Amino acid sequence: MAMVTFVDETTSGARTEAGGLAVAEERLALRELIRRRVEQEAAPGHAEREFARAVDAFGRNGFLVLVGDRQVEDLDETVELGPDTEVTFLKLVPLVGG
Template sequence: MPMITIADEVTGAPKGPEWTLEVFEESVRLDELIRRRTFLEIAESGADVDPQERTRVALDAFRRNGFVVLVDDRQVTALDEKVRLNAGSRVTFLKLVPLVGG
């Protein structure tokens, strides 16, 4: 079972946290990948948060272009798109920050 790296980044800021995640399939839909990433973050933080609600918030943010998802440097643009994952794949959640005054 391949291990992938999940990373958070914000434009113009130092790199954020990274996690490793074991995947059991060769491809997964983007919305499922976002759900797994959300559950992983909550589990590791120990926060008392409803993971289903946090997933809904994350999916809404993606729909509003609050962040983009890059898989091995390729942008995935649709929640129902199947993402091919290999051992060592890197999934980056890149939060977009609006330009000042723009």
């Protein structure tokens, strides 16, 4: 069983631990990993809507996902999960007018 630790980070370097998740699988698609995090954090009855918003934000480059030190660029890409996997959600802030 893998233990995934979620970390939220900004481009300014601010890091906040965002909880953890026990995962039975050794491999998961990034899409499923995001779904499970959203289900863990969303208010009851809002998980599907919040998941759709997260997928949309990922598609618009609103955030990057790093598993360990490797960027995962495709929602359907399978990621390896070990006993102490860190998954970082790096929020990107667009330049003014950009």
